[in-house]
Amino acid sequence: MSSKKIAGYLVGVSLALSSVALHAEDKVYRLKLAETWGANTPILGDAPKNMAKLAEQMSNGRLQIRIDSANKHKAPLGVFDLVKSGQYDLGHSSSYYWKGKVPNTLYFSSMPFGMMATEQYAWFYQGGGLELMQQVYEPHNLLSFPGGNSDIQMGGWFKNEIRSVEDLQGLKMRIPGFAGEIFAKVGATPTNIPPSELFMSLERGTIDALEWVGPAFDLRMGFHKIAPYYYTAWHEPGSETQFLVNKKVWDDLPADLQVILETAFRVAAFDMYNQAIHENAQSWAKMKAEFPTIQVRDFPPAVLDAMKKANQELLQEQAQQDPLAKTILDSQAEYLSAVRQWTDISLRAYLDTRE
Amino acid sequence: MSSKKIAGYLVGVSLALSSVALHAEDKVYRLKLAETWGANTPILGDAPKNMAKLAEQMSNGRLQIRIDSANKHKAPLGVFDLVKSGQYDLGHSSSYYWKGKVPNTLYFSSMPFGMMATEQYAWFYQGGGLELMQQVYEPHNLLSFPGGNSDIQMGGWFKNEIRSVEDLQGLKMRIPGFAGEIFAKVGATPTNIPPSELFMSLERGTIDALEWVGPAFDLRMGFHKIAPYYYTAWHEPGSETQFLVNKKVWDDLPADLQVILETAFRVAAFDMYNQAIHENAQSWAKMKAEFPTIQVRDFPPAVLDAMKKANQELLQEQAQQDPLAKTILDSQAEYLSAVRQWTDISLRAYLDTRE
Structure with missing residues (x-):
């Protein structure tokens, strides 16, 4: 049953393979990959x-496969277009970077209060998630595959403790994307600040809090030196990146x-x-x-309930606007x-x- | 860094690959795999x-690759020997089936109170676990690779509730292997009964409890119809199977x-x-x-503490008898x-x- 899933788009491939090697042409395929990330x-x-x-x-x-990092192609958030247009054959990125362009891609990264990584992988490979992802990407001349999970993300660094929904009112926090919309709905003021200015903004009180990723990425940013409260996860319980392939190249x-x-793709993602x-x-x-003074909270x-309610309302709006969004969200809710x-x-x- | 891990034993391989295809011989390699499991x-x-x-x-x-199931080779628990001797090129099994023969293989399946699957995969691929596993198998002319995780296993089905260590005294339970030894140490009477007789033994009270796997395997066994208490996990938090390869074949x-x-191997394991x-x-x-009357408990x-203590004592005995066992157990304890x-x-x- 799952070998069919492994093969994914490759239904029928095995029919084409004889039991003796077909002596494939030794043509070398040189592919170019654009990644969202900076070099190294x-x-x-x-x-x-x-x-x-x-x-x-x-x-x-x-x-x-030649890899161009963002330093080279200068379009870290434009990987979707680079691969769609054929300027690059492959891409590695995260789907929430192009949710403004194709809103339904948002659902294949990580959902607030949603599945953690292992649950989501089961959904992708056993619960129909991969097929839904291809449905979203197909009209754009693209294939998309899970590209690796960055593990559960923490809720962020806060200078002061959050004891109630009141404490969130007017709170200035760097929290981009969909989670930012939820934060806004519960009364906070999400802001976006370039990574290089984050530490200083937090130190000087331009912002009261921020979320980044998790310890592996947060350590070098040094936020723990100036904001003692480390809040646990809610908005990205298992962020999956994506490999993209131009359909014609494929x-x-x-x-x-x-x-x-x-x-x-699969082994690199798992790794x-x-x-x-x-x-x-x-x-x-x-x-x-x-x-040792870091306080995990x-x-x-009541705060979680408010954020959950805001999340549900936002998702319902999206489901009402687009039948495919509704199909995906229903599939995820049922699986979860x-x-x-x-x-x-x-x-x-x-x-x-x-x- | 992790590409080195993916390649595993293949250090130096990339040096041998020119950037233009070498036009490898089209020789077909026919390998035979013995699996512990029955057909289908x-x-x-x-x-x-x-x-x-x-x-x-x-x-x-x-x-x-031709796969022979236990129905064919008749040695479900002898896959280690079948591959070591070269009768088969490959094997798929679980290392605890040959812990009597090579005790140190026990540590690469799942440890009581140990790592869950994702933690253990991180240990295998990033924390030195894979290298330790090869050290154990190398003297036997074998390579071993993770072969797929059967997910966290439940603590088993009990006819009566366990409220104290006293309730375990003399309790007759089907629980084989290392977990059985722990159960014996805390006063229970572990027994081994062939799978085909398990349901009747539990129904008639020949045994008071049993552990099998988890819902996916337990459902068809029907134990939930006759033992209302389903206890949560402690002894196999993430049982990994193994692929074996005869070193000469490799x-x-x-x-x-x-x-x-x-x-x-890696994709099949992950899948x-x-x-x-x-x-x-x-x-x-x-x-x-x-x-709906199933009671999860x-x-x-106090029971968990007693089992944990028994587990520690048994592991210490093993560590004292064998320096490599101590190295592996220390590596796991530190990683965990x-x-x-x-x-x-x-x-x-x-x-x-x-x-």
Whole structure:
């Protein structure tokens, strides 16, 4: 059953493969990949590098993938267009960067109060998520595949404790995107500030709080030195990046190279998730050793309830505007409802009884 | 960094690959795989099937893998020997089936009170676990790779509630292996009973309790119809199966087919984990719909403490007898200590605040 899922778009491929090698042409395919990340970005940037190396090795050199980082192509948030137009053959990015252009792509990264990474992978590969993602990308001449999970994201660094919904009123917080819209709905003032100015803005009180990623990325930013409260997760319980492929480039590849490429995506994605967990664990240990005064806090139930309600309202608006959005959101809600009941009696119970 | 891990044993392979295809010989390699499972075993048996199909597709037919199930080779628990001796080239099994033969293999499946699947994958691929596993298998002319996770296992079905350590005294329970030894140490009477007799033994009171796997496998066994208490996990928080490769067979493969095979192992393993989560969630929903009277219970803290203490004592005995066992157990304990602190503030906090 799941071998069909692995093959994904490759239905019928095995029919074309005889049991004796067909002696495929040794033509070398040189593909260009545009990534959203800057050169040498850890974790996020390792995924396309691992993928390219693996594809080259498995194809015995017939697939050669050149990676251009944002420093080179100058369009970090334009990877969708670069691959759609054919300027690049492949992309590695996160779908929420182009939600303004194609709103339905938003649902394949991570949803507030939604599935965590393992639940979401089960949805992608076993629960129909991958097929829905292709439905969204197909009209744009693109294929999209999970590109690696950056692990559960923390709720952010706060200078003061949040004890009630009142404490959020007028709170200036760097929190972009959909989570920012939710924050606005509950009374806060989300702002967007370039990464290079974040530390100073927080230090000087231009903002009261910010969310970044998790310990692996937060450590080097140093926010823990100036904001003592580290809030737990709610808005990105398992952010998945994406590999994009120009459909015409894909169609021109021989069947074995298509399977090799899709498989290289999967291993690189899985490996990025392992790496993110590893680096988060190591960085969190370092942070706490250096700053034992960091206070980890859950948002109070009333605050979570308010954010949850705002989230539901925003999603309902989107579902009403677009039948495909409704289909995707319904699929996710239904899947989450079943899988979380299992998570609750298995993993959650295990973690809760282990102290 | 992690591309090195993906390549695993393949250090230096990329040097041998020129940037232009070397036009590898089109020799077809026909490999035989022995699996522990019976024909058409779901989930466990899907992993080697998915692996074989993927390896064939990626190699354009140069890798042909025939799978023999236990019905054929008649040695379900002897896969280690079948591959070591060269009777089979590959195997798919679980390392705890040969812990009597090579005790140190036990540590690469799942440890009581140990890492859950995602933590353990991070240990395998980022924390040195894979290298330690190869150290254990190397003297036996074998390579071993993670072969798919069957997800967190439940603590089992009990006819009566367990309220204290006293309730365990003399309790007759089907619980094999290392977990059985722990149960014996806390006063219970572990027994082993063939799967086909389990239902009747539980129904007639020959045993008071049993552990099997999780909802996906338990559903068809029907235990929930006769034992109302379903206890949460402690002994196998993320059971990983294994792919085995005969070292000589591996060494004879061309470099590109080695990478293809190792990659097919990884994707099949990851896919099995996704499938196990999916099937557990669906089966748990079915079980509860049919039998809403099922009571999910955590073992009381005193019982967990007693089992934890017994586990520690048994592991210490093993560490004292063998330096490599000590190295592996220390590596796991150190890794768990760091990664669980991250899990606690991320995933656990997320799950606990979502009600």
